[in-house]
Amino acid sequence: MTELLVGTKKGLFVLEGEPGAPFEVKARAFAGEPVEYAMRDPRTNRILAGVINPFYGPKVFYAEDPSGDWEQAAGLALPEGGDEALARIWVIVPGEAPGTLYAGGDPGVLFVSRDGGETWELCRSLFEHPTRPDWTPGGGGLCLHSIAPWPGEPDRLALALSAVGVWLTEDGGETWSHGNAGLGARYLPEESTDTLALCVHDLQRAPRRPERLFIQFHGGVYRSDDAGASWTEIGHGLPSDFGFPLVVDPADPDSAYVIPLVADMDRVTPGGRVRVYETRDAGATWAPRGDGLPAEHAYLTVLREAFDRRGEGDGLELYFGATSGDVFGSGDAGATWFTAATRLPPVYSVRTA
């Protein structure tokens, strides 16, 4: 049984089912409130949900049973009396150390929890980074949306922020280096030397080869084989190299999936056709995977956190949701697809459990 946590504009939907058939809505929480992101930590079985109540501000809540009582996590706020307030939680990711979780938010902030998500602490070294005055937000805000731990090494972390770029630490967040070599921004003049205006849309690590990372950029798909220090463009062969989410097959560092959208000025699936693109050779070539997906008059927008995986290899399951309220899945690594849910509110995030 696969569980999907679907964050939507009107609450969290918990779906359950088997690949190949529609999933059942098992629970709905935070009815009417935007749930930007939700995940279940497999170590504790605890669900953590980022809820941005339009009246009362962004909060994170946690529960094991989504139909039961939710507790509010503490500490997810910026320093009091400052010039900024937390605008949104974008992503929550389990760390490598026991009980550790990371949360990324707007305005470009990282929080750390060491007790399974009950209490959180702002990462001061990133918040007070000397380059921060030069950071600029993208269309979605100054969002820290990607957090990639290094398997087995708790002190190594890669982050991506829009529109700032990649930050790397090897000392548990005490110091940060900027990973930007090779990333090119088409929205800047050719002669621009600005390395702090890099609009990374998603960053994912290949867990079996942790020095390899993939990026879906704001125009461009990139791969790094040196832990994020430098990047090679690999988007040739895609119908468009604009998009938001990216998924890696944990079993194979050469395998990754993207969902191209037309362009930054037209953020829908190209040609009215929904297709996931797969590479099995680390980005040298890409192949469409759309068997079972809408093939005509389907102009979908798939957001950054709305694509996830479960399992690996031939048994890799893939799931993505769209702002149309549709959720699609594959139980065979993208070879065939089925509709898991329709007519949900606009989908912001999809995470498997």
Place this chain on the structure above:
Amino acid sequence: MALVRLRGPLKTLAGGAEHPVEGTTIAELLARLERERPALHGWILDERGRIRRHINVFVNGEKGGEATPVAPDDRVDVLPAISGGAA
């Protein structure tokens, strides 16, 4: 002391609808209320000490801001604004 009146989730978090609170401005009053009722912390005021964008505060029926003066016998209503409920 002014009387702060809450509704909805704020009332639940504060453990009741009506709260006598000391303070000479709306900001002072609400900051004190959030301190006295820790479950409310961050729900009305953000980290900057500003009233959240889609919350309206009224003093004796007149809409006010952070600096609006509050007298001891005033009634202060904290209400969600219609602007926050967009489709």
